[in-house]
Amino acid sequence: MAARAESTPAVPAWQRGKVASWLVTTDHKRIGLIYIVSSGVFFAAAGVMALLMRTQLATPNAGVVTRDSYNELMTIHGTAMVFLFAMPLIAGIGNYLVPLMIGARDMAFPRLNALSVWLYLLGGAVMMLSFLAQGGAAKAGWTAYPPLSLDLGTGQDLWILSLHLVGISTLFGAINFIVTIHNLRAPGMTWTRMPLFVWSMDVFAWLLVAVLPTLSAGLTLLLLDRQAGTHFFDPSGGGSPLLWQHAFWFFGHPEVYILILPAMGIISEVLPVFARKPIFGYKAIAFSSVAIGFFSMLVWAHHMFTVGLPNVLNVYFMIASMIIAVPTGMKIFNWLATLWRGNLHFDAPMLYALGFLSIFTMGGLTGIFLAAFPVDWQLHDSYFVVAHFHYTIFGGVVFGLLAGLHYWWPKLFGRLLDERLGKASFWLMFAGFHLTFLPQHFLGQLGMPRRVYTYGEGGLWEGYNMASTVGSYVMGLGVLVVLVNMAKTSRSGRRAGNDPWQANTLEWYTTSPPPEHNFDSLPPVTSPRPLYDLRRKLKEADAV
Amino acid sequence: MRRPPALTACAVALLALAATGAALAGNGGIAPVEPRSPNAAGIRDSYWLILAVVLVIFVVVEGLLVSFLIRFRRGRRQRFEDGAQLHGNSSLEVLWTAIPVVILFAVVAFVFVKLPGIRNVPSADAAAGRLDVTVSAHRYYWQFEYPNGAVAVDTLRAPVGQPVRLTVTAPDDDVIHSWWIPALGGKIDAIPGQTNSTWFTVDRPGVYKGRCAELCGLLHADMLAWVEAVPKAEFDAWLEREAAAQRAGTSQLGEQTYTGVCAKCHGLAGGGDIGPRLDGSAAVSDPAGVEKIVREGRNAMPAVGAAWSDSQMQALTGYVKERFGSGG
Numbered sequence: 001m002a003a004r005a006e007s008t009p010a011v012p013a014w015q016r017g018k019v020a021s022w023l024v025t026t027d028h029k030r031i032g033l034i035y036i037v038s039s040g041v042f043f044a045a046a047g048v049m050a051l052l053m054r055t056q057l058a059t060p061n062a063g064v065v066t067r068d069s070y071n072e073l074m075t076i077h078g079t080a081m082v083f084l085f086a087m088p089l090i091a092g093i094g095n096y097l098v099p100l101m102i103g104a105r106d107m108a109f110p111r112l113n114a115l116s117v118w119l120y121l122l123g124g125a126v127m128m129l130s131f132l133a134q135g136g137a138a139k140a141g142w143t144a145y146p147p148l149s150l151d152l153g154t155g156q157d158l159w160i161l162s163l164h165l166v167g168i169s170t171l172f173g174a175i176n177f178i179v180t181i182h183n184l185r186a187p188g189m190t191w192t193r194m195p196l197f198v199w200s201m202d203v204f205a206w207l208l209v210a211v212l213p214t215l216s217a218g219l220t221l222l223l224l225d226r227q228a229g230t231h232f233f234d235p236s237g238g239g240s241p242l243l244w245q246h247a248f249w250f251f252g253h254p255e256v257y258i259l260i261l262p263a264m265g266i267i268s269e270v271l272p273v274f275a276r277k278p279i280f281g282y283k284a285i286a287f288s289s290v291a292i293g294f295f296s297m298l299v300w301a302h303h304m305f306t307v308g309l310p311n312v313l314n315v316y317f318m319i320a321s322m323i324i325a326v327p328t329g330m331k332i333f334n335w336l337a338t339l340w341r342g343n344l345h346f347d348a349p350m351l352y353a354l355g356f357l358s359i360f361t362m363g364g365l366t367g368i369f370l371a372a373f374p375v376d377w378q379l380h381d382s383y384f385v386v387a388h389f390h391y392t393i394f395g396g397v398v399f400g401l402l403a404g405l406h407y408w409w410p411k412l413f414g415r416l417l418d419e420r421l422g423k424a425s426f427w428l429m430f431a432g433f434h435l436t437f438l439p440q441h442f443l444g445q446l447g448m449p450r451r452v453y454t455y456g457e458g459g460l461w462e463g464y465n466m467a468s469t470v471g472s473y474v475m476g477l478g479v480l481v482v483l484v485n486m487a488k489t490s491r492s493g494r495r496a497g498n499d500p501w502q503a504n505t506l507e508w509y510t511t512s513p514p515p516e517h518n519f520d521s522l523p524p525v526t527s528p529r530p531l532y533d534l535r536r537k538l539k540e541a542d543a544v
Numbered sequence: 545m546r547r548p549p550a551l552t553a554c555a556v557a558l559l560a561l562a563a564t565g566a567a568l569a570g571n572g573g574i575a576p577v578e579p580r581s582p583n584a585a586g587i588r589d590s591y592w593l594i595l596a597v598v599l600v601i602f603v604v605v606e607g608l609l610v611s612f613l614i615r616f617r618r619g620r621r622q623r624f625e626d627g628a629q630l631h632g633n634s635s636l637e638v639l640w641t642a643i644p645v646v647i648l649f650a651v652v653a654f655v656f657v658k659l660p661g662i663r664n665v666p667s668a669d670a671a672a673g674r675l676d677v678t679v680s681a682h683r684y685y686w687q688f689e690y691p692n693g694a695v696a697v698d699t700l701r702a703p704v705g706q707p708v709r710l711t712v713t714a715p716d717d718d719v720i721h722s723w724w725i726p727a728l729g730g731k732i733d734a735i736p737g738q739t740n741s742t743w744f745t746v747d748r749p750g751v752y753k754g755r756c757a758e759l760c761g762l763l764h765a766d767m768l769a770w771v772e773a774v775p776k777a778e779f780d781a782w783l784e785r786e787a788a789a790q791r792a793g794t795s796q797l798g799e800q801t802y803t804g805v806c807a808k809c810h811g812l813a814g815g816g817d818i819g820p821r822l823d824g825s826a827a828v829s830d831p832a833g834v835e836k837i838v839r840e841g842r843n844a845m846p847a848v849g850a851a852w853s854d855s856q857m858q859a860l861t862g863y864v865k866e867r868f869g870s871g872g
Contacts, residue, residue: 067762141759147736148719148761235737236716242735275616277627284637306722306731306757308740311663318655322648326641332605333640334632339612342627346617354613361605365598368648372594372655374662377730378576378587381722381757442573447726449757452765460572502624 026110027516028095031117033412035092036405042084042124044479049077051476054436058469060457070453071139072155076127078142079159082255083166084124086397090262091116091173093404094201096412098177100507100514101195103186103522108179116173123165130158141451143248146233146241150225160223167216174208177201186506188525192286195505195528196279199286200265203293204258210297211254218247242307249300257296260360260392261289263400264331267353270403271335272529273503274350275342281334282528288327295324305373306380314373321371328364332357348422349501352403355430359395363388366441381451384444390437399429402482409486410500414512415493421485428478435471439464504529576726580752580773581744583729586662593654597647662729665743666707674707681714681721681734681756683846684763685804694787695797695856697804699770703779704746713739715851719761725754725771733758746773762818766808790855797856798863805848806864814868819845822868829869831861 015024022030053073056064065073095113099106107113130137135153138144149156181202185194221232222244231237233244272279279285302321305314335357344350366388370376379385410416443464448455455461499508508531510519523534571578575592579585616627668674677700678689688696702708712723714734724731728744746752756767774782789795803812809819822828827837835857841847849857 067765071759071762139761145720145759147717148759235735238737241720241737275627276625278629278631280630281632281637284632307733307735308738319652322652325648326644329644330637330641333636336605336608336612337630337633337636339609339616340628341630342612342616343621343625344613344617344627345623346613354609358606358609362602365602368598368651369591369594372590372651374587374655374659374730375590375594377662377732378584378591378726380731381724439573445571445573445576445726447577447724447753447755449724449755449764451759452755454765464573 024114026106026114028099028107028110028113029412029514029516031107031113032092032094032096034117035088035095035120036412038121038124039085039089039092040483042080042088042128045128046077046080046085047476047479049073049080051472053077054469054472056453057455057465059466060455060462062454065453067453068136068139071141071451072131072137074451075138075141075144075159076131079138079163080124080127081393082142082259083163084120084127086259086393086401087166087170088120088124089401090201090204090259091120091170093266093401093408094177094204094262095173097408097507098180098198098201099184100411100510100518101198101505102181102184102189103506103519103525104180104184105518107176108184109176112172113176116169116176119165119169119172123162123169126158126165127162130155130162133158143252144222144244145248146222146225146244147235149222150234157223157226160219160226163219164216167212167219170208171212174205174212177205178209181205186522186525192283193525193528193530194286195265196268196282196285196289197262197265200261200268200289203289204262207254207258207261207293207296211251211258214247215251218244218251221247242304245304245307246300249303250297253300253303254293254296256389256392257292259397260400261292263356263397263404264289266400266404266407267335267356268331269505270349270353270407271338273407273501274345274347274353275339276345277338277342278529278532279334280337280340281330285331285334288330291327292324295320295327299324302371302373302376305376318371318373322368325364325368325371332361332364346423347406347501348417348419348426349403349407351423351426352399352406355426356396356399356403359391359399359430359433363391363395366391379444381449382444383440383448383450386450387437387440387444390440394437395433402429407501408507410496411507411512411514413490413493414496415489416496416500417485417489417493421481421488425478425481425485428481429475432471432474432476432478436468436475437471439467439471443468499531502535504532506530509534579727580747580750581728582747583662583742583744584727586658587730590655590658590662594651597651601647665709665741666745668709674709675703676709676711677702679710679712679723679734680851681712681723681760682718682805682848683761684756684767684808685848686723686767686769690783690787692783692787694783694790695853696786697797697800698768699772699800699804701772701774701779701782702744702746703776704749704773706776706779707743707745709741709743711739711741717847717850720758721756721760721767722758723754723769724757725752725769727752728754728771731757744771746771749773749775763808790859793855793858793862795859798859798861801852801856801860802863802867806860809845814864822864825868828864831858831865834861834864 014020022034025031052065053070056062056070095107133154135155137155138159139152140149140156181198224230225233231239233239233241235241268279268285299317299321301309301313301317370379370385370388406417406422443461446460448461496512498511506522509523523530527533575595576588579588666674676691680687686698688700710723712732712734714721714736716736718736721734722731723734723742728746729742732740732742750773752771754769756764760767786795790797809817810822811817814823815821827833838849839847
C-alpha cells in the first residue's frame with residue numbers, strides 16, 4: 001500500500017484549522033453544506049424583504065417603506081430567491097447527495113465544485129451589497145425589462161455583475177453534475193436503476209447548460225447598452241426591447257422547471273419511503289422529467305402574450321404551454337398511486353411532501369388560465385400571477401426542498417430533527433402559505449397589478465391585502481420554527497444511525513454523517529432500491 | 545384519524561375569507577370583474593369554462609389525496625411493514641396521459657371559438673361607426689388623442705355602444721407600460737417604438753378604472769386610467785365642443801394636464817413631493833421657462849411634455865402661472 005500513501009500527500013498544517021479546512025475544501029459534502037447554509041442566509045434576507053413589502057401593502061397608502069425602497073426590495077427579493085436561495089439550495093442538496101446516491105467517492109471535478117460555491121458566494125455578496133450603491137439596488141424587477149433597466153443607477157450594473165458571477169458558478173456546477181451522473185455511478189446502477197432525484201438533477205443540469213447562456217448573453221448586451229452606448233434594447237437607437245424579453249424568458253421559463261424538477265425528484269424519493277412502497281411508475285416519472293425539461297424550452301413567450309405578438313405565435317405558445325401540463329399531471333397521478341395501499345407515516349418529511357403535492361396541484365391548475373392567452377390578457381402582470389407562481393415556487397419548490405431537508409437532515413448531521421417542531425413548522429407554513437397567497441388570486445381578478453408599492457382605499461382590496469400580510473407573518477413564524485428545530489437538535493437531537501427511515505437508496509448505507517471517502521464498500525445494485533433488496537436478503541438469510 | 549387542529553383552523557379561515565369576499569362583491573375576485581364590453585365578456589366566459597374544468601380536476605386530485613391519506617394511514621401496523629409492492633401499470637399511465645390531453649384540447653377549442661369576439665376589432669364601416677383613439681403611455685400618465693385633434697390626460701371619455709379602437713404606444717425615450725381597464729377587456733402593452741391595438745365597446749354609462757400593468761418605475765402604482773362612458777349623442781357634442789375649446793385655449797386641458805402629469809410629483813396643491821414645490825415659485829410665472837423644462841426634462845424629471853402640441857403646452861403653462869405664480 002506504499003504507492004497509495006504516496007499519491008495522497010499530507011494536508012499542509014495551515015489547511016487543517018477549523019476555518020481554513022472549510023475554505024480549501026473540495027469535499028462534495030462540505031461544499032454542499034456551504035451551499036445549504038449560505039442559501040439559508042439568503043432565504044432569510046430575501047424573506048425579510050418580502051415581509052417588509054407585505055407590511056407596506058397591509059394597509060392602503062402606507063408609508064412603511066419609500067416608493068424607491070419598495071422597488072429595490074421587490075427586485076432583490078425576486079432575484080435573490082431564485083438565484084441565491086432556490087438554485088444554490090438545490091445545488092447544495094444535490095452536491096451532498098448525488099455522489100452518495102450513486103455510490104461515488106466525490107463529484108467528478110472537486111476543484112471546479114469549490115470554484116462554483118465561492119463564485120456563488122461572491123455573486124451573492126455583490127447582490128446584497130448593491131443596496132449600498134449610489135442610487136440603491138436595482139429597481140427594475142427580477143425581469144429587468146429595458147428600457148426601464150437601461151436608465152437606473154449603478155445598482156442595475158451590480159445586479160448584472162452578480163448574475164454573471166452566479167451564472168458562471170451555476171454553469172460550472174451543472175457541467176459537474178452531468179459528468180458525475182453520467183460517469184461515476186456504482187457498478188450495476190444502470191439508467192433505470194438510478195434514484196429519481198438523480199434523474200431530476202440530470203435534467204436540471206442539462207437544462208441549465210441549454211438555457212443559462214442565453215441569459216448571460218442577454219445580460220452582456222444589457223450591460224453594453226448601459227455602459228458602452230450600444231442600442232440592442234434601446235428603441236431610441238433603433239433597438240428592440242422585446243429582444244431582451246425573448247432572451248430573458250427563453251432562460252426564465254425553463255428556470256422555473258430547473259427549480260421544480262429537483263423538488264419533484266425529492267418528492268419521488270420521500271413518498272415511497274414513508275408509504276413503504278416502491279415508487280409507482282418509475283419509468284413514467286423519469287421520462288416525464290425529461291419531457292418537461294424538453295417542452296419547457298418551447299413555451300417561453302407565454303410570458304409575452306400582452307406584447308402584441310402575431311396571433312399565430314400566441315396560439316402556438318398557448319398549445320405548447322398546455323402540453324407541458326400533461327407530463328406534469330402524469331407525475332401527480334403516479335405520486336397519488338404511490339400512496340395507494342401504502343403504510344403511510346406522517347413524519348415531517350412526508351408532511352412537507354404531501355404539502356407539495358396538494359399545493360403544487362393548485363399552482364399547476366391556475367397555470368391553465370394563464371396559458372389560455374385571451375384569459376392571460378386579463379390576468380397577466382396582476383396579483384393572480386403573483387399568486388400562481390408562489391403556489392408553484394413556494395408551495396412547490398420550497399415545500400419540496402423542506403421535505404428533502406427534513407428527510408436528509410439525519411444523514412447530513414447524524415441527528416434526527418424534533419418531530420413535534422417539524423410538524424408544527426409544517427402546519428404554520430401550510431396555513432400561512434394559503435392565507436398569504438390564496439387572496440392574491442382574488443386581488444388580481446379585482447384589478448391589482450403586481451409590483452405596485454401601494455393602492456387606494458376601499459373595497460375588498462384592503463381585507464385581502466391584510467389577510468395576505470397576516471399569512472406572511474404566520475409563514476415567517478413557521479420558518480423560525482424550522483430554524484429553531486435545526487439549531488436545537490444539532491446538539492441534543494437523537495442519534496440517527498445509518499438509516500433511520502429504513503430507506504431505499506445508497507446514501508443510507510454509509511454512516512451519518514458519511515466519512516470523507518463516503519463508502520467503505522457498496523451493496524450490489526440490481527434495482528432502484530438497493531437497500532430494500534439488501535434488507536430483504538438479510539431477512540431471508542435470518543429466516544433460513 | 546384525528547384532524548390536526550391547524551388544518552381545521554386553516555380550512556375555516558379560508559372558507560370564511562372566500563365567503564366574505566363573495567358576499568361583498570358578487571364574485572369577490574373569484575372571476576374577473578363584471579365585464580362591460582364584449583371582449584371582456586368573452587374573456588370571462590373562457591375564464592368560467594376553465595374554472596369549471598379546473599375545479600373538477602382539483603376536487604378529483606385533492607379528494608383522492610385526502611382519501612388515500614385517511615384510508616392508507618399506518619394505523620396499528622408496524623412502522624416499517626411493507627405496503628403493497630406495486631411498481632406501476634401501463635394502462636393507467638396511458639389513461640392519465642390521454643384524459644388530460646382530451647381535456648386540454650377541449651379548453652383550447654373553446655378558447656378558439658371565443659377568440660374572434662375577443663381579439664377582432666370591429667370594422668370601421670360597421671353600422672355604429674368606430675371611434676379611433678391614440679393612447680400614448682408616458683411616465684406616469686396616459687395621453688389620449690381623438691380623431692379631431694382633441695387630447696385628454698388619464699381620463700378617456702368614450703361613447704356608449706360605439707366600438708372604440710385604441711392604438712397603444714409609448715414614445716421612443718419612454719419605458720414599457722401596459723393598458724388595462726379590467727371591465728373593458730384585457731391588457732395590451734404600450735411599447736416604445738411599437739404600436740399595438742385593442743378595443744372596447746362599452747355597454748352602459750359609467751366610469752371604469754384601470755391601472756398601468758407593467759412596472760414602469762417609481763410611480764407605477766400611481767399610473768391610473770379611467771374610461772368615462774357617456775351616451776353617444778352627448779359624447780359627440782362634447783367632443784366637438786372640447787376640440788373647439790382646446791383650439792381657442794378655453795378648455796380645462798391645463799388643469800387636466802397638471803393633475804395627470806405634474807401633480808404626481810409636485811403635489812395636487814403644488815406643495816412638492818418627489819419634485820420641488822411649485823406653489824409660490826418664481827419659475828412657474830415664466831411660460832417659456834416652464835415649457836423648456838417640460839419639453840426637455842431637468843435632473844430627475846423626465847421630458848414629460850416632449851411631444852405636446854402648442855395648445856396643450858400653452859394650456860399647462862397658463863394654468864400653472866395662474867394657479868401658482870406669485871403674481872397670480
